[in-house]
Amino acid sequence: MSVTWRHLPAPAREIASAAQDAVAAAQARDAGAYEPAVARLAAADRSGLVLGAVVRLLLEQTNPDGLDGDDVRRVLEGCVRSAAQWWPDVDPHVLLVLLASALGVYEPADDENPPGPVAVAGHGPLLVADLLAVTGRPLAGYLEAAFAEVARTELHD
Known part of the structure; x- marks a missing residue:
């Protein structure tokens, strides 16, 4: 579907x-x-920001009872294993930061540089693709919801 x-x-x-x-x-x-x-x-x-909202929405849907450390580890390991087979640049640390950021629990240390736009763009779609495989639903609905959420957040800030 296009x-x-x-x-x-x-x-x-464009996003x-x-x-x-x-x-x-x-x-x-x-x-x-x-x-x-x-x-x-x-x-x-x-x-x-949009990819993070999509990841959060997918995590909420695939884990309706909430996430614990084992759930995060499962998502991270599954994504790394899947992506490493075809994309050698996959970085587990970047994926973990993206997961934690999507969940609102990532606070970079003073001496830490968070992943930049290239790393986020290179790893966010990997998480989204893996989580979409669990839902069996198309990306479009999640993108629509993410744009609405971003707009709502910006309106209230």
Whole structure:
């Protein structure tokens, strides 16, 4: 299914399109298609915020009773194992930071540099693809919900 995202402003449209392409490439384990989609996603301002909201929504849906350390470990290990087979640049630490950030529990230490836009763009779609495999649902609905959540948060801040 192809979604045009015409109803979104241009910056959000680019995030949605790039996210769809990156997640589709991750689902297909296609490194050749993944790299340019990740580059587009990294160049899109606020894409990490949207991907984080998608990851959080997926985590909530796949773990309706809440998450504990074992659940986070399971998600992390599954994603690393799956991605490492086709994308050698996967970094478990970046995935862990993204998971913790999506859950609102990540506070970088004073001497720590959090992952930048390229690392977030390169790893967020891996998490999304893995979590989508559990739900069996398409990305579009989660992106719509993530954009709505980001807009609502920005409106109230």
